[in-house]
Amino acid sequence: MAVSTFMSDDPNVVTHRTPTSHWCAACWSWVVDCIHLVQPLRIPHGLTPGDFFIRSLAYDAAGERLEIRFRWKSAAQFRPITAAMFRQITAQTNVYPVLNKWIKERSITWSEVRTERKIVASMLCGFRLVVERLGI
Numbered sequence: 276m277a278v279s280t281f282m283s284d285d286p287n288v289v290t291h292r293t294p295t296s297h298w299c300a301a302c303w304s305w306v307v308d309c310i311h312l313v314q315p316l317r318i319p320h321g322l323t324p325g326d327f328f329i330r331s332l333a334y335d336a337a338g339e340r341l342e343i344r345f346r347w348k349s350a351a352q353f354r355p356i357t358a359a360m361f362r363q364i365t366a367q368t369n370v371y372p373v374l375n376k377w378i379k380e381r382s383i384t385w386s387e388v389r390t391e392r393k394i395v396a397s398m399l400c401g402f403r404l405v406v407e408r409l410g411i
């Protein structure tokens with residue numbers, strides 16, 4: 276991926292300015308959707324009204340996955356998060372600094388979640404490409 280694509284004004288090229296895009300380290304590129312996205316957890320989220328960064332979170336104890344929806348409307352799953360770590364998380368008002376510390380100190384990995392916003396964005400993108408090809 277050439278550096279110039281970061282600054283591209285071509286609407287068919289995904290950059291940091293593309294709505295709902297994120298940096299995928301595995302693709303080494305800005306993407307809206309890719310094979311590295313994970314499906315959202317099918318469990319209810321609890322709101323974290325005091326947290327500046329995080330809107331809500333959900334915990335999958337069986338898979339040791341913590342799903343976080345950020346206030347900037349993206350979502351990510353972190354793992355492995357043990358039940359004890361989750362209790363520590365829920366005892367905090369500011370979850371993000373704790374999580375950030377764990378990412379630095381422990382081997383916690385995270386994956387971007389395929390949110391509804393992303394699905395809509397990639398559908399619209401595909402739709403526009405079809406329209407352009409048909410010359411409508």
Ligand SMILES: [Zn+2]
Pocket residue numbers: 299300301302303306309310311312
């Ligand atoms: Zn990817």
